[in-house]
Amino acid sequence: MPLRNRSSSSPAARQVLVQAPGRLRALVRGSEIGLIVLAGLIGCASGLSVAAMNRATQAMREVLYGLPPGMRLSAATDLSPLAILLAPAFGGVLLALFTLALRWRRRPRRAPVDPIEANALHGGRMSLSDSTVVVIQNTISNGSGVSVGMEAAYTQFCAGVASRLGLSFELRRADQRTLVGCGAAAAIAAAFGAPLTGAFYAFELIIGTYSIATLTPVVVAALCGSVVARALVAQTSLVTVDRADAITTTVLTTLDTMPSLTLGLLCAGLGILIMRGVTLVEAGFRITRLPALCAPVVGGLCVGGLALLASPQVLSGGHGALHLHLEAHGNALGLSALIVLFVAKAIASAISIGSGFRGGLFFASLFLGAVAGEIFAVGMPLILPGMVNFGLTPLAYAVIGMSSLSVAVIGGPLTMTFLALELTGSFPITGLVLVAVIASSLTVRKTFGYSFATWRFHLRGESIRSAHDVGWIRTLTVGRLMRREVSTASIDQSLASFLRKHPLGSPSRVVMVDGDGRYAGIVLVPEAHAALLETEGASPDLASLLRHRDDVLTAEMNAKAATAAFDRTESEALAVVEDLKTRKVIGLLTESHTLKRYSEELDRQRRAVLGEAT
Known part of the structure; x- marks a missing residue:
């Protein structure tokens, strides 16, 4: 195949690209069916990539913490205190060594372009080599147990693969942006086993809009990613609803929207505090003038110390812990223990990202929201005696809180609403989730103005607030x-x-x-x-x-x-x-x-x- 060096200001365009054969390029560029087939291939590749990254991080945690095969770190109860304390710091050492290796190769230091920034500023152009670096950094961070999720690596790499494929076919700017959205949609769908969630993640956060032209390729990619990931990795449902009263105790009425609305507003405030907390931690590390290579080691020790003092549930992304809190029979923790767990997890997440570990807050915000919902469910009867949580159970409030806090941090009201629907299968609860996420999203947008991703852009001096093509x-x-x-x-x-x-x-x-x-x-x-x-x-x-x-x-x-x-x-x-x-x-x-x-x-x-x- 011929090689061609495309001149552009974006990182991906400065690389030598392998072009697809001319007839294939013409087919994809001139036919909607061709773009859909390309989206399906990206979905399959994304499902395979997510499964591989999932297995790599799980293997690393099993080695470092001595976990049984398949056991989630945040759900483990019989962990060595020494491993809890030192394993995150060991991850900081590995991250420092990897950074030194990049410097030894004289790799130019630049911030990787993520899918949102790529679609907002660069017409969907991303660097696959930079995306691979992010995957390695995120795998080290999550695999060592610090409080970050893998979703950043999933979306970065899958969108990077989609971008490279689009560039090889010389797609138009709009189709290139759509293809990046397909990669992100497939990544999220594969991670959660939720195709609708993945599709609307792409529409709201990566492409920036919904249109008939983007509907089919994005949905096809999400479905393919979910199917392939399910075939390769056993996925356990986060919510196990085996009876009707697990979610509601009575028929829901209009009155039930009031506590949901209140919880949504509270989660908006908590989300803003978490985002501000990450910035404060980063500023604190800069004030100490600690060498950048040493910061992750110190941060890892702090996270390990928090896990020892509070609970191992603060470790890693929190998949296993979230499953425990969303079981039909609920979690047995009391109010004070839930508050301590929430504070410890929030601080651990802020320290993990603020000290230089690579990862995102997607799953951490889901877990924190579920805990916040449980706190609300336990505390509300103390504030309003006799109301007894209206017609909702603690599990229902955990689901509502999970969606409300994650939309405050990540954005995407419909994304989080469909996540609740696909996890619970309950339309009444989904309606209450929609009320809560709209309240949370609107509050954050009017008082803070940013999601976590766009807040990071703001701190770098960028003015973008979404993936709209500017x-x-x-x-x-x-x-x-x-x-x-x-x-x-x-x-x-x-x-x-x-x-x-x-x-x-x-x-x-x-x-x-x-x-x-x-x-x-x-x-x-x-x-x-x-x-x-x-x-x-x-x-x-x-x-x-x-x-x-x-x-x-x-x-x-x-x-x-x-x-x-x-x-x-x-x-x-x-x-x-x-x-x-x-x-x-x-x-x-x-x-x-x-x-x-x-x-x-x-x-x-x-x-x-x-x-x-x-």
């Missing part, structure tokens, strides 16, 4: 839009000389420069002629007619920033300078042309979302 805005720059053929005039000449050179009927605005060729301002020709007629005797100074002396654009600014500058200055045109220091004029941009091009691009993006021809 990368095209960054490429629609002032440099591309401006008119380069712009004449300038010296500000040192007299008004009479200026008017002779620029009579009425000539271009209505003139860019003025000083003696050193630096931008000085803009003079409106009709205004200059009017000023001469209105004055008697000596003509006014040309400098007194200058407008927008300090208002300029630069070629790197995008169309959105330029539009904001036009609104702020109330100008119909602004000069474009090389940079703010030299102020050398290189062009002129009008507001009307900017808005026209911006509207055309918006319409093109809308058509791409709807699957219409562009």
Whole structure:
């Protein structure tokens, strides 16, 4: 197959790509069926990848903690105290050694582009080698028992494979973004055995929107991923409902929505505290000036200490512990023990990520939400005696809390609602979950404004808040839009000389420069002629007619920033300078042309979302 080096600013595009044969490329690019077949292949590959990563982390935990085959770490009760304390720190040592190996290979240090950022800014382009690094780091972190989940590695690698495959077929930008969503959907579906959850994870968090054009490939990928993973790895249902009263004690009424709504609001606040806590832990490690390679070792010791003091349930992602808390007969922990477990798990998760371990908060937020729901169920009768949890059992509140807290941290209200439906099979509880997740999502969006992923982007200086495609805005720059053929005039000449050179009927605005060729301002020709007629005797100074002396654009600014500058200055045109220091004029941009091009691009993006021809 021919090799081709595609030039682009994204990490994936800088690599040498293997192209698919021309006929296959034409088939996939020109046929919706071809894209669906490609999505199915990605789903199968994702199911296989998730199963392999699952087995690798489980094998590592079994070796480090002496677990029986198949036993989940967070559900184990007979663990060696020495292993609990030291195994997470050993993971920190392995992570440090892996980081040193990357430095020894002189690998360029850059933050890996995750699926959300790839679809928001890079048109779905990801680096598969960077994704592989994330998988190794996440496997070390989760396998050693620190409080992070594997979902970050699942989605990163599967979306990376999808991105590489899309690039080899030279897909259009919209199809490339859809294919990345297919990889993420298959990864989540394979991890939870929940195809609907995986599909809506892609729609809400990776693609950023739902459309008929993306429905079939994403659902096909999710179904294939789930089927393949189930065939390779035995999956135990998180919720075992073997009788009707496991979820409800009476027929649910409208009154039952009130405690669900309250729990959703409480989980929103807890989610914000957890996200803030990760940032505070990271800041704390920076303040100590501890070498970056040593931070995970110290963090691992802290997590191990918390597990010894509180419970082994704080270790790893929490799959086994969540299963215990979501059993039909409920967990036997009392209120104080549940509170201690929640606080310890939240702190352990913040320390794990803040100290440099690689992983996500997806499953940790599910576990924390379930515990928060149990706390709510046990504590509510103490606050409202006689109400007896309305018609819901502690298991129901655990499911509602699980969905509410995870939507506060991860986002995706429908994703978490479908997760509850696929786990419980209960439509009445799903309705209450929907009430709670909407309350939680809205509260977080209005008070905090970010999910955990977009909060991390914000801390890095990125302005994106979702996977909506805004990368095209960054490429629609002032440099591309401006008119380069712009004449300038010296500000040192007299008004009479200026008017002779620029009579009425000539271009209505003139860019003025000083003696050193630096931008000085803009003079409106009709205004200059009017000023001469209105004055008697000596003509006014040309400098007194200058407008927008300090208002300029630069070629790197995008169309959105330029539009904001036009609104702020109330100008119909602004000069474009090389940079703010030299102020050398290189062009002129009008507001009307900017808005026209911006509207055309918006319409093109809308058509791409709807699957219409562009």
